[in-house]
Amino acid sequence: MLPLSELQLADSVQLLHAYTPELQASDADFAAIATELGNLPLALHLAGSFLGKFHRVLTAQAYLGQLRTADPLAHSSLTKGSISATAHDENVSRTFEVSYRNLDGTDTTDAQALALLARATYFAPGEPIPHRLLLATLESANTSDEALLQAESALFRLLELGLIEWVNEREDTLRMHRLLVKYLQQKTTDTSAQAAVEQALATRYEQIRNQSSPDAQRTSEMNQLVAHVRGFALQGAYTPAEIQRIFASGTEGNRIVALALSFMKPDPLIFGSILEAIRNSKSAFEQYHALLAARALLPKLNDIQKGQLGALLQSSAGNIRYITQDTSRQIIRMNILDKLSSSTGAQYQVPMARNYPSGAKNVASTSNFISPQSGARGGSVPPPSQPVSGGKTNATTMEPLAPGTELAAGRYTIERVVAAGERGAVYKARDTRFNRSFALKETLDEFESENERAQAVAWLTRETPFLLNLNHPRIPRVVDFFVDFFVEGSKLYLVMDFIEGRTLDEVLEKEGHIMGVGGARGLSEACARSWGQQLCNVLAYLHRQNIIFRELKPSNVMVTDREEIKLIDFGFARTLQPQRPSDVLMSLGYIPPEQLQGMPEPRSDLYALGATLHRVLTHHDAATNKPDLFTFPSVRSLRPDISPGFEQVIMKALAPLKQRWSDATEMEQAIIALPPVTETPPAGPIAGAADGTEPAIPRPSNPQTPNSMA
Amino acid sequence: MAEDQLFTQYAQGNAIAQASYGGTAIVNVYQDISTRSVDFATLATAQQQLEHLPLGAIPDITPLPSGSRVPFAPNPLFVGRASHLRALATMLKDSGDQDERRAKIAAITGLGGVGKTQLATEFVHRYGQYFAGGVFWVSFAEANAIPAQVAECGRSGYLNLRPDFHTLPLEDQIRLVLGAWQSALPRLLVFDNCEDEALVAQWSPPTGASCVLITSRRAQ
Numbered sequence: 001m002l003p004l005s006e007l008q009l010a011d012s013v014q015l016l017h018a019y020t021p022e023l024q025a026s027d028a029d030f031a032a033i034a035t036e037l038g039n040l041p042l043a044l045h046l047a048g049s050f051l052g053k054f055h056r057v058l059t060a061q062a063y064l065g066q067l068r069t070a071d072p073l074a075h076s077s078l079t080k081g082s083i084s085a086t087a088h089d090e091n092v093s094r095t096f097e098v099s100y101r102n103l104d105g106t107d108t109t110d111a112q113a114l115a116l117l118a119r120a121t122y123f124a125p126g127e128p129i130p131h132r133l134l135l136a137t138l139e140s141a142n143t144s145d146e147a148l149l150q151a152e153s154a155l156f157r158l159l160e161l162g163l164i165e166w167v168n169e170r171e172d173t174l175r176m177h178r179l180l181v182k183y184l185q186q187k188t189t190d191t192s193a194q195a196a197v198e199q200a201l202a203t204r205y206e207q208i209r210n211q212s213s214p215d216a217q218r219t220s221e222m223n224q225l226v227a228h229v230r231g232f233a234l235q236g237a238y239t240p241a242e243i244q245r246i247f248a249s250g251t252e253g254n255r256i257v258a259l260a261l262s263f264m265k266p267d268p269l270i271f272g273s274i275l276e277a278i279r280n281s282k283s284a285f286e287q288y289h290a291l292l293a294a295r296a297l298l299p300k301l302n303d304i305q306k307g308q309l310g311a312l313l314q315s316s317a318g319n320i321r322y323i324t325q326d327t328s329r330q331i332i333r334m335n336i337l338d339k340l341s342s343s344t345g346a347q348y349q350v351p352m353a354r355n356y357p358s359g360a361k362n363v364a365s366t367s368n369f370i371s372p373q374s375g376a377r378g379g380s381v382p383p384p385s386q387p388v389s390g391g392k393t394n395a396t397t398m399e400p401l402a403p404g405t406e407l408a409a410g411r412y413t414i415e416r417v418v419a420a421g422e423r424g425a426v427y428k429a430r431d432t433r434f435n436r437s438f439a440l441k442e443t444l445d446e447f448e449s450e451n452e453r454a455q456a457v458a459w460l461t462r463e464t465p466f467l468l469n470l471n472h473p474r475i476p477r478v479v480d481f482f483v484d485f486f487v488e489g490s491k492l493y494l495v496m497d498f499i500e501g502r503t504l505d506e507v508l509e510k511e512g513h514i515m516g517v518g519g520a521r522g523l524s525e526a527c528a529r530s531w532g533q534q535l536c537n538v539l540a541y542l543h544r545q546n547i548i549f550r551e552l553k554p555s556n557v558m559v560t561d562r563e564e565i566k567l568i569d570f571g572f573a574r575t576l577q578p579q580r581p582s583d584v585l586m587s588l589g590y591i592p593p594e595q596l597q598g599m600p601e602p603r604s605d606l607y608a609l610g611a612t613l614h615r616v617l618t619h620h621d622a623a624t625n626k627p628d629l630f631t632f633p634s635v636r637s638l639r640p641d642i643s644p645g646f647e648q649v650i651m652k653a654l655a656p657l658k659q660r661w662s663d664a665t666e667m668e669q670a671i672i673a674l675p676p677v678t679e680t681p682p683a684g685p686i687a688g689a690a691d692g693t694e695p696a697i698p699r700p701s702n703p704q705t706p707n708s709m710a
Numbered sequence: 711m712a713e714d715q716l717f718t719q720y721a722q723g724n725a726i727a728q729a730s731y732g733g734t735a736i737v738n739v740y741q742d743i744s745t746r747s748v749d750f751a752t753l754a755t756a757q758q759q760l761e762h763l764p765l766g767a768i769p770d771i772t773p774l775p776s777g778s779r780v781p782f783a784p785n786p787l788f789v790g791r792a793s794h795l796r797a798l799a800t801m802l803k804d805s806g807d808q809d810e811r812r813a814k815i816a817a818i819t820g821l822g823g824v825g826k827t828q829l830a831t832e833f834v835h836r837y838g839q840y841f842a843g844g845v846f847w848v849s850f851a852e853a854n855a856i857p858a859q860v861a862e863c864g865r866s867g868y869l870n871l872r873p874d875f876h877t878l879p880l881e882d883q884i885r886l887v888l889g890a891w892q893s894a895l896p897r898l899l900v901f902d903n904c905e906d907e908a909l910v911a912q913w914s915p916p917t918g919a920s921c922v923l924i925t926s927r928r929a930q
Binding site: 001002003004005006007008010011012014015018019040041042043045048092095096098099159160161162163165177180434436 | 786791794798801822824825828
């Protein structure tokens with residue numbers, strides 16, 4: 001049994017390009033179209049044919065606009081097909097209809113299956129739905145064990161008909177294709193579905209809250225549930241009055257639903273309910289989401305309401321006094337007061353807990369807390385009771401995800417953390433559907449309003465396909481991406497090939513045992529040549545695409561067991577995030593002068609490659625270069641065993657811009673043209689000095705490095 | 711003797727030649743027209759060919775073995791699905807239960823429009839070359855249309871089971887094709903759009919070296 005899902009985004013984009021060679025459309029436009037169509041091959045095939053046929057009068061963007069403004073299934077591109085590659089129906093709706101009409105409303109099981117379908121359309125389209133949560137939306141399923149079995153039978157019917165599918169092999173999460181959701185929204189006449197889903201979400205919250213599982217696990221489950229409520233908020237139709245009704249309907253679960261709805265659809269009419277939820281929340285979790293809802297509402301509040309909110313947050317009314325007990329609530333409070341200060345001019349003193357700093361080290365190190373008295377710079381912690389002024393507080397603490405954590409609701413499971421930093425991490429994760437490992441690169445992005453969120457999403461859809469489109473054996477393939485809109489930020493996850501191997505840095509530390517002169521040690525010339533040639537090849541590919549890598553250094557190059565080079569951390573920092581000064585500092589020694597002056601060009605990467613090869617052969621620290629940072633000692637002054645030819649290749653890469661290799665291909669050819677590496681074991685410095693037959697310090701071939709041994 | 715009478719005699723193969731009035735007639739038998747069994751050497755070559763089916767690298771598109779019946783040409787715009795192609799190859803080549811001489815069955819399942827038939831088509835044109843006995847594609851969308859398609863597999867241009875094949879009753883044609891599918895010669899059968907498990911049981915060969923690839927919306 002081979003379950004087939006929709007195409008991966010990169011493949012979808014490729015397919016659309018294949019259909020429309022005449023159309024000058026960007027990958028980003030096609031990625032947006034493919035996403036709109038849920039990457040469903042039939043829909044992509046029809047859309048591609050349509051665009052190819054009408055390319056003279058229709059642009060990809062215009063088509064995307066048509067898909068978005070109206071019902072995509074009704075668009076003529078998806079309804080008018082007649083001749084098929086597989087002689088199957090060329091109409092997406094009719095294809096769904098074939099399955100749907102098998103359900104007989106007069107049959108008990110089928111009637112329940114239809115009800116389940118109607119309820120499933122209230123979850124975020126295409127996103128995973130927990131199995132038990134979906135069953136719980138059938139009111140009857142909660143009444144008896146027998147009724148639960150009936151609900152399960154109804155679900156089996158839907159699985160049989162291919163109307164819903166398991167997300168993974170564990171079979172605890174389900175998913176419905178987004179176009180199918182659109183189709184079913186038109187078909188269903190079930191008026192009780194929205195209320196049923198709303199109640200199921202509230203009830204499920206209560207269940208999780210009363211579980212005896214560890215706190216961290218419960219919180220994680222509750223957060224996942226809130227994500228479902230947010231998806232529900234986008235699908236359902238709720239007026240502010242209805243949201244107020246839910247606030248008033250009793251349980252904490254109801255209020256959590258109401259708060260998540262408020263977060264997604266902020267409206268000043270709900271302001272009173274949110275204040276009340278902050279003040280009298282029954283749990284830290286509820287208070288946290290009440291604060292989030294308040295913050296989402298900030299731009300819509302008038303000055304009186306802002307004053308009320310500010311006063312409440314500074315007071316110790318009700319359960320406000322417990323806010324300081326956890327970092328996340330405290331941070332949002334500070335964040336709100338900060339915004340209130342800047343928008344109203346009022347000065348708010350932020351109450352601080354004494355234990356706050358230790359609980360929030362990530363925050364302290366990434367934000368600009370400035371204490372006027374001490375003048376301390378970022379990284380220090382304001383003393384308690386000092387007002388915090390200026391600077392955006394970094395509201396989301398960045399802890400790497402623990403192994404076993406599931407992402408994209410069960411599609412990927414974290415196996416381990418590969419590397420972690422302040423604003424993201426790299427994980428090894430398993431795709432649970434195909435049982436295959438990928439690298440997940442996580443990057444944190446914060447936003448503080450719906451508007452910022454919308455901008456972030458637009459930006460991601462614009463920028464990410466560029467990465468999806470890179471295709472070179474020395475670059476890990478980016479196969480997918482998804483965005484986790486949690487709490488008050490988003491985390492972008494790029495799903496990439498997982499590279500088994502070590503960075504050049506690690507290889508150098510572990511295996512760089514060939515001794516040179518003056519403490520120099522490094523790897524063999526044969527290795528360095530092979531890596532250098534492979535890196536030239538991938539740089540040539542990137543430069544042809546008008547991409548400058550900018551960050552070539554040993555820690556960004558991986559070597560696999562088969563001695564293959566992979567360029568990692570590709571372009572991401574550059575494309576998707578502005579480069580921060582700290583990044584530049586870290587790479588000093590690998591960056592040529594023109595790039596430091598802000599004018600990088602393709603040859604800047606060749607300099608970095610030269611510096612990298614120099615490093616792996618000599619372990620030389622470029623920070624000690626004299627007379628300036630850009631003057632490297634010649635390779636053979638540190639490693640006399642290296643061939644003069646290879647040394648020249650490296651030193652020419654490290655030369656001033658005009659004397660450098662003109663491009664990566666030229667440098668690659670130069671490496672290929674070198675005479676074979678001689679097999680004689682390298683002369684150690686002691687042996688060389690002892691027999692005196694060979695100068696321990698050969699004459700540097702590069703006249704620019706007279707002080708290299710100083 | 712008229713042309714078609716001669717042919718009828720020929721076709722039945724065991725004509726009793728009896729002339730009128732007690733006379734005799736000479737009947738020339740031109741050819742043995744029973745279904746030919748596969749000789750050992752051919753079989754060994756064919757099995758070796760299947761052994762070569764690669765599980766890692768994805769083979770290029772090559773012409774199908776002679777006798778194949780596949781209604782769809784490869785789609786030049788097919789993209790992606792490399793891991794799925796490899797998974798199918800693994801499922802059909804060796805599932806470990808070599809002792810049970812049962813047909814190996816793999817099913818591609820998923821939502822309508824997700825590309826099940828496209829994937830099967832791509833698989834057939836890339837991996838069909840390793841099934842020396844040929845590839846036979848039958849649409850199961852309409853149960854009533856299955857028998858005629860199965861019968862067609864035995865005709866000239868396809869398996870060409872007997873020179874007189876087209877003259878046999880449909881039931882006999884089907885019986886012969888199903889018999890051929892049960893031979894030890896590796897063949898790949900594709901049951902496209904098969905939503906009924908009973909149909910799989912009815913049409914897949916109970917024995918022999920044929921592999922069956924099913925596309926179905928049903929995940930069960």
